[in-house]
Structures are given as structure tokens and as C-alpha cells.
Amino acid sequence: MQKQKRTGLIFFPAFDWAISATHPEREERLLYTRDQFFEEGVLDLPEIAEYPPVVATPHEITRAHFCIPGVDYQTVTAHRIAAGAAIHLSDRIMSGEIKNGFAIVRPPGHHAMRVVRGNRGFCNINNEAVVVEHLRRVYGVKRLAIIDTDVHHGDGTQEIYYHDPDVLFISFHQDGRTIFPGTGFMDELGGPTAYASTINIPLPPGTSDKSFLYVMENLILPMIKDFDPEFVINSAGQDNHYTDPLGDMLITAQGYARMTAMLQPDLAVLEGGYAIETALPYVNLAILLAMAGRDYSYVTEPDYQPDKFREDASVTEYVHKTVAHLQNVWKNRLAKQQSQLVSHDKYYYRQKNIHYDTENFEEKQLEKVRVCAQCPGHIMLDSHMPQTTGIKECGRVLAVSVHNRCCEYCIAEAWDVYKNAKKDERYSYVYMQDKTEDTFLTFRRKDGREWQTEG
Amino acid sequence: MYIGIDVGGTSTDAVLLNDNKVQATTKVFNLPDDLLGSLLQALDKILQDVPVAKIERVVLSTTVITNWIAENKQDSVGLILMPGPGRKLQQYRKADVHIITGAIDYRGREIIPLLEEEILDTIKALKDKGYNKVAVIGKFSPRNNTHELQVMKIIKKHQPKWLIELGHIAGGELNFPRRVANTLLTCATKEKYQSFVKSIRAALKARNIVAPVFIMKADGGTMTLKNSECSPVETIFSGPAASTLGVQSLTPAGGTSLVVDIGGTTTDLSLILSGQPLLSSKGVLLGDQLTQVRALAVKSVPIGGDSVLEIIGKELIIYSERAGQPYCLGGPFPTPTDALNVMGLTGLGDSDKAWEAMQLLGWKLNMSPVEMARKAINLMVDMIVTEIEKMFLEWEQEPAYHTWEVTQKRKIRPQNVVGVGGGAVGFIPKIAVRTGGTPVLLPYATVANAIGAVVAKPTLQITLRVDTEQQKISIAETGYQSKLAQPDLDEQQVLALAKSELINRATSMNIDDDISAVEVLRQDVFNIVRDMVTTGKIHDVCVQTVRGIHCHVGVGG
Ligand SMILES: [Zn+2]
Numbered sequence A: 001m002q003k004q005k006r007t008g009l010i011f012f013p014a015f016d017w018a019i020s021a022t023h024p025e026r027e028e029r030l031l032y033t034r035d036q037f038f039e040e041g042v043l044d045l046p047e048i049a050e051y052p053p054v055v056a057t058p059h060e061i062t063r064a065h066f067c068i069p070g071v072d073y074q075t076v077t078a079h080r081i082a083a084g085a086a087i088h089l090s091d092r093i094m095s096g097e098i099k100n101g102f103a104i105v106r107p108p109g110h111h112a113m114r115v116v117r118g119n120r121g122f123c124n125i126n127n128e129a130v131v132v133e134h135l136r137r138v139y140g141v142k143r144l145a146i147i148d149t150d151v152h153h154g155d156g157t158q159e160i161y162y163h164d165p166d167v168l169f170i171s172f173h174q175d176g177r178t179i180f181p182g183t184g185f186m187d188e189l190g191g192p193t194a195y196a197s198t199i200n201i202p203l204p205p206g207t208s209d210k211s212f213l214y215v216m217e218n219l220i221l222p223m224i225k226d227f228d229p230e231f232v233i234n235s236a237g238q239d240n241h242y243t244d245p246l247g248d249m250l251i252t253a254q255g256y257a258r259m260t261a262m263l264q265p266d267l268a269v270l271e272g273g274y275a276i277e278t279a280l281p282y283v284n285l286a287i288l289l290a291m292a293g294r295d296y297s298y299v300t301e302p303d304y305q306p307d308k309f310r311e312d313a314s315v316t317e318y319v320h321k322t323v324a325h326l327q328n329v330w331k332n333r334l335a336k337q338q339s340q341l342v343s344h345d346k347y348y349y350r351q352k353n354i355h356y357d358t359e360n361f362e363e364k365q366l367e368k369v370r371v372c373a374q375c376p377g378h379i380m381l382d383s384h385m386p387q388t389t390g391i392k393e394c395g396r397v398l399a400v401s402v403h404n405r406c407c408e409y410c411i412a413e414a415w416d417v418y419k420n421a422k423k424d425e426r427y428s429y430v431y432m433q434d435k436t437e438d439t440f441l442t443f444r445r446k447d448g449r450e451w452q453t454e455g
Numbered sequence B: 001m002y003i004g005i006d007v008g009g010t011s012t013d014a015v016l017l018n019d020n021k022v023q024a025t026t027k028v029f030n031l032p033d034d035l036l037g038s039l040l041q042a043l044d045k046i047l048q049d050v051p052v053a054k055i056e057r058v059v060l061s062t063t064v065i066t067n068w069i070a071e072n073k074q075d076s077v078g079l080i081l082m083p084g085p086g087r088k089l090q091q092y093r094k095a096d097v098h099i100i101t102g103a104i105d106y107r108g109r110e111i112i113p114l115l116e117e118e119i120l121d122t123i124k125a126l127k128d129k130g131y132n133k134v135a136v137i138g139k140f141s142p143r144n145n146t147h148e149l150q151v152m153k154i155i156k157k158h159q160p161k162w163l164i165e166l167g168h169i170a171g172g173e174l175n176f177p178r179r180v181a182n183t184l185l186t187c188a189t190k191e192k193y194q195s196f197v198k199s200i201r202a203a204l205k206a207r208n209i210v211a212p213v214f215i216m217k218a219d220g221g222t223m224t225l226k227n228s229e230c231s232p233v234e235t236i237f238s239g240p241a242a243s244t245l246g247v248q249s250l251t252p253a254g255g256t257s258l259v260v261d262i263g264g265t266t267t268d269l270s271l272i273l274s275g276q277p278l279l280s281s282k283g284v285l286l287g288d289q290l291t292q293v294r295a296l297a298v299k300s301v302p303i304g305g306d307s308v309l310e311i312i313g314k315e316l317i318i319y320s321e322r323a324g325q326p327y328c329l330g331g332p333f334p335t336p337t338d339a340l341n342v343m344g345l346t347g348l349g350d351s352d353k354a355w356e357a358m359q360l361l362g363w364k365l366n367m368s369p370v371e372m373a374r375k376a377i378n379l380m381v382d383m384i385v386t387e388i389e390k391m392f393l394e395w396e397q398e399p400a401y402h403t404w405e406v407t408q409k410r411k412i413r414p415q416n417v418v419g420v421g422g423g424a425v426g427f428i429p430k431i432a433v434r435t436g437g438t439p440v441l442l443p444y445a446t447v448a449n450a451i452g453a454v455v456a457k458p459t460l461q462i463t464l465r466v467d468t469e470q471q472k473i474s475i476a477e478t479g480y481q482s483k484l485a486q487p488d489l490d491e492q493q494v495l496a497l498a499k500s501e502l503i504n505r506a507t508s509m510n511i512d513d514d515i516s517a518v519e520v521l522r523q524d525v526f527n528i529v530r531d532m533v534t535t536g537k538i539h540d541v542c543v544q545t546v547r548g549i550h551c552h553v554g555v556g557g
């Protein structure tokens, strides 16, 4: 009989790294989680295998991001370790060594977008996107799903996969009208080449376990079943917890554990969660035990009582309506014609104003997507920062991204765009991310140098 | 002059060290149930014509506790646990478990208070079953011991003669299940251990030896015999630690060595990195119980010179069990020792019998005795090398919680492959070739344990935690918990405090002469921030005495 496979854990609390001394993303954040894990003896459980963190290479990061001007400038070791941890666990899962994995790492990543000019919502590098690109490139994984259970909209992950029909991104979060980053509404459904591969489920403040699990059971699980991904990633933010200082939701450790047991993600990656004493030790423990198939029913917060929270009837009703609406969108998604969505244009355009809240500056971006009947197309991003000065000023850049399934026409067109932009004096940097060949180029106007990241 | 004594399961070994040279060694087979008699025999053999006044130190290593536990000879103990909410409690099969109300959190705050009535009921239940030894363990008791102390007070009031062990003293690190194991084992072996200590004292007194007496710990350090009576579990596995230290003292300083101790039924692997034995990151496994006992990283592979060889189909198999002596020594089955004899790699046993053994094995595969012997040796080497590779991988896979640890990780392979134990001679050169090291065979290999004991030094560690928000200070190793004397401490002050605690403790244990320097293993400080305001700091600092051995041992007269 084959031995039951274990759950892989990488616990990387980065005890020597913080954004700043009193920032929520500081050394103390996973201290009590460590205490709880050590004291419970979970690392001794035969069902759990702890792995060391690994440092992600610039090449692995470049598969998912355009760091401006380069990876070294936008990341410190802690970022690379968080991304490397997620990669390492995905490798162990793909090799069949473990059945699933939980990367309890900091800093988080789900607010980091494709172009990285700084820190957004405590994130620089999108750990989940780095894993997705790694799995596609190294193992040829075709279809993936990312389920974001953080209280904040996973706007970074959404932005990276908005035009990618192979990645189903589902985010449920507190309604964007009441919380950072103010996005993630039901009508954000993906671009014309990837309609309904982005799903947003905004939930009203005061949502409790009951509705949380209702959404999971009646909407998310059926969508995953239909999409049939080979690999499911959970952006496991814990700020839906009833004690979280940033969110207004009423989810308990038990709620998180039951949700995890239902979702059964291959890989869970910690995102937000800043109730570092009242939530994280218990929620992390409950999720880990749920992933390992152990009894989590005794893992409760000190002030927990069953039925502690009675959800307002209006909240329940609102959630049910939201679910019904999205069920309908999902059911009719295949009837939507690409031509309908883009009104017969060859390109789809989006103008984006991206706010970097940590250092408080703006990026303006024009996104141009090639709408192709044969493939997911390529993406051109024309980015600049309107009012910033100093070292952040890298001027206007053009970045071209080629999907790994692009057709030869789209690939050729993308390379033409890249070559022409190199001649265009307006761009101080020009980037090429060709995922069909795993080739990533940076061109710097100042000295005319062009280089490739080593893979 | 120093004396080293290793009290093993079957023999008692002793060495006399004079001026860093081995002056005498002996191996005495244990007299059944007469520890005192065995000790006296061993002492008499090494002390012929030696003036006992010149003896400066006696150090022991032993596996007696390990053996008691393996043979289930420890006393029975009633367990009172306060696990509170959390992971569902596993079964403690060998103990009578009573779970009572009460819980503490990770900062040492009370979550659920005790219920006195419940404690009284528990005492009565234990009394009715005839227990007089009780272990009381709470989750997070190293952060707040008041529940454990309260329970003890109530027990003492009603049963003043009971032996009570508390979790925060027996297992001060954060790991509740291992703390339960430590406390349980301490409680179950204390009385028996005291009689063991009595025999040792009697033997030394009988031979007029008044030098200080130390006993080895699993981590390769020593403690005074007196202190060991409080925590006998520290002495489990001091045997393998002694053998590693023996190698350390017999090889040049500063080298990286893989120690391969090939015995009759097991092969023990350990590592000396840059001259220092590698410590295991987690406590030792004793039987089926994980403990908090710090130990040298020793990996046991269940094959040795007496393992049984058999052909199944076309396949050669080595069984981990032992079925008696090797064939060449009159045993029933062919063994790796027979293979070594055929290849001329050991003088052990009758060579005609060894050839017969390989012939018996080889005919099924149409192989000559020499071909068969070579195949058997290669298989054994393969298995050991595989385990060595695994051990290195496991070591590289140790978790890291700081960015600096991740960036400093190195890949290390040994310079020396050092053989210890009866079977080592024949295998070591081959193992060395496969692992890319230089084979080293040591003099005095058969009494390496006793030599390890004699060179071992006292070790002490202090893990100090200061929570300035809660105004608390605690030391994991001693179970000490108190209010903070001054409202705030900075990093320098905390470190100074930890160092002075270490020195104080060394003085109280009479080992301060042996403490040359203090090293800092870890120092973390965490800002406690609530509502964007820093409300305090948590300091976590771990200091220890510099590890080492008294001397490197040369070949003497
Ligand atoms: Zn969040």
C-alpha cells in the first residue's frame, strides 16, 4: 500500500526584515504563529514535511513581472525568498513528493502587478504569478486557477491574468467601495480574449462563516469544476478574520479551515492578515491542519463561541443575490463572442492609473492587447509616472509580453513592436517577455545596452 | 589524570588519560544486576599502581536510561494535562492521561482558568489507581507557569509524598507534546536513576577517588553527577555522543569528518563540521516518543556486521534483524562479517566457516564465494552511502527563519571518513571512496566512547525571553519566570543579563572553572506594535558556553 503523501510547509517569517518598524508588514507578524506552531508540535506530525525556503532567481521573477528598471532594484532578499518558497513547494508537488503545500511567507504579493515600479499594498512581487509562470514553463501545466481569499481584492493577480484564458482568477473580498484597493467589482470579468476567466465576488462588510462557505460551495467550487484546472493556488489572506484591523468581515479560524477543506488547493500562499495575535496563530494552524487532513475542530480563538456571530439578514440576502448573478454570468460565458466584446477591433485598449500606496505615487499605463482568433494574443504596456521625481523616475517605458501559447503572427508582431520601440527616443527602457521561448530582454536607452536574464 | 567510563548495556569500558595520552584501557563485561561490581572491576584494571590522589576528574557516559525505556522498566506515571484549545491531542498510550480545564496563550496570558474541583477529582482518581508519581504539563507553560504551580500546590496539600514533575521545568522549549514526553520520562526514571548514581558514588568511594564526577549529556557536553539527578533524561543517548567526541579528540582539530560507527546490528552516522560535532536541530526520538532533549545529530541505520544475508529469487537482501553471531563465529546465517573474512578484511572468526557461508549464499546465483563476498560488501556499502547522502540532504533541508540564514547556506561534504566499531575496518575505505573523503581508522576504536567521555566538557545554554509589554522575563532551560525588575531593557542589557545568568548558573553547578567563553547563538528583538504605536519589545536571546573538548588525545605508553 502506498504511504499517504504529506503536506509540504515552508514557514518563512523573515524575522530580520520589515517595511518599517511600525508597519503592519514587520518582523513581529508571524512571531506568534511560530509560537503556536512550535508549541502545538505540528512540525513533528507525520503528515507534515517542512522545507527550507529557497531564493527565486531574477529569471523566475521576470517570467511574471517587468521590474522597472530591473529585478535588483525592486526586490530585496525577503521578496525573493517568499517567491522562491512558493516555487519550491510547487516543485515538490509536481514531483509527487507531497500532496499539497502551504507557503507561510512574508512579504505578501497579490497587489503586485505585471509592471513593478514600487510597493503596492505591502507587495512587490506577485508570488502566485511567479509560481504560475514556473509551472507553465517547467512542467507544461496548461490550466490553472488562483482563488484569492484575502479581504482585499487581488488586483495585482487580476491585472496580470486579465487577458489570459488559461488562468482562472477568482477573488472574493470585502466590497471595493469600503476598502483598499477599491476595485474588484462584478463587472470586471477579464478582457475580450479571456472573458469570465476573471471573477470577482464582492462581499458586504459583516459577512460571516455561513455566507463565506455558501459562496465557496455554490459558486467557486462549481466554477472550478467546469474550468477543470490542473493546479489550484489559494491566495490565502487571513484578513477576513473578525479581529482584523484592516477588514470588516466576521470569518473565524474554523471558517477558514472549512473553506480550505472544501477548496483543497494544491498550493496555499499566505497573503494579508494583520491581526497578528488574535487571528494569525489560529488561522494558520487551522488551515495547515485542514490541508494535512488532520482534525482542526479544536482550533479556536480564545474568545470563540459557536454562533458567536449572527450575520445580518440583509448581508445574507446580498450575498445570495451576488452569487445568483455570477452563476448566471458563468453559465452564459461561452455565448459571448470575442467580436462582440471588442466590437471587431484588432486591438483592445485599457487606460490604467495605478496607485502605489506605500510611497504614494502614480503610474499611468496604456495597455494594448492584440485580439487574435488563434491565440491569447500579446500585450503591450506603455507606462510612465506623471509627477514623480528622484530615483523612481525611470521615465517612460514600453513592455511587451508574449503569452506562451501565442501564434506565430502574434509573436512576429510583438518582436516588431519591441524592435521599433528600441528606436523610439520616448522610451528610456524597453522590455520583452517572450514566454514561448522563455526569453526576457531589457533595453536601456542611456547607453544602448540590451541584456537577457539568464534562465 | 582523568578517568572516562562508559556504562553500556553489555560492557563497562574505562580509560585512564595521563598528560593527554591514553595510559590504560579496559572492557569489562557487565555482571548481571551488579553495577557496583562491574564498576569496581573496571576501575581496578585501569588504576593498577596509580596513586588515586592524582585523579582530577571522572566522566561517565551511559545508555542505562535508554535501555530502561526500551525494556519498559520505567515507573508508571499519572499524567495531568492542560492542553486548552488547539490541535486535537494525540494518545499517550503508555500513560494514564487526565485532561483538565485551563489554558494559557503564546504570550503567557490566561485564556481559561483552572477548576479546583476538577483537580481534586483527578487526584482522587490517580490515588485510587495507586499512582504516587505525577507529571503536570500545560500548553505554553514556559510562558506562564502559574497553572502548573497551582496544580502542584493542590496535589502537595493532599498527597505530600507524591513525586511531582512540572512541564515548564522538564521541557522549557515551545513544543507541548515533546514537553509531555520529557516530563513523563523525568518522572518515570528519577528514582531508578538515583540508585544508579548511588552505585557510582559507592564505587568511587570504595577506591578513595574524591575527584569531581561528571556525566555526559546527549549533546556531547557534561554536567555534574549531582545535577543529573534532577534531569536524568539529559543522559539518554550519551553513548553515541561519547563515541563522536572520542573521534573528535582522536582526529586533528578543525577538520570535517563523517563518523561511521559500524556495530553488530546498527551503523551510527554522525558529523564533525570544522572540528565541532553537529547538533540535531530537534530533540531526540526515544522509542516512539519525540523529546526536547538536545542531542548530537546521530543517524542510526539498522544494518551491521551481524545482519543476516539472504538470497531471495535473484536478489541479495540484508535484513536489519540480528539472528545471532556471524556464521564464521558459529552463528546460523551468513553475515557481512563473513564476507569481510573471505575478502581478508577482518581477522574475526573462522575462515573456513566464512568461505562456507559465502558458498551457501553464492550457489543460487552461480557465484563463487569471492564474487559473493564482494557483492555482499558492495551492497552494504551502497546502503550506508545512500543513508549518508540522505543525511547530508536532510541537513541542507533544515528550515530557516531569517533571510541571512537562507543566503548563508552552504553545501558541505566531509574530508575524512572515520571508522569506529568492530566492522569498520573492512568497510571504511570503500565508503570513503564513494563519498569522496579520506579513510581514517583510529587507534583505541573499541573504547572510543570512554575516550569521548574523558575529553567532554560541561555545556550550558540559556534561552532568555523578555517581554517588556507584559513585564515578564523567563529562562527556558531552568523554568525560571519572574516579573521584570526594571521597566525597560535594551538589546545590550538583555544580552548582558543572559550572559550573567549563564555564569551564575555555571557557578551554582560548580562548573565555572570550565567555562572559557560565552557565545551568542541567536538574538532577536521584536517591536510590539498596537494601533500604530510601539507598546513594547520581545527579546529572545540564546547564549551558550563555547563547545569543545578538553584535549586531543595522543597514543601513549
Ligand atoms: Zn489583504
Ligand SMILES: [Zn+2]
Pocket (backbone or CB within 6 Å): A372, A373, A374, A375, A376, A377, A406, A407, A408, A409, A410, A411
Ligand atoms: Zn495570435
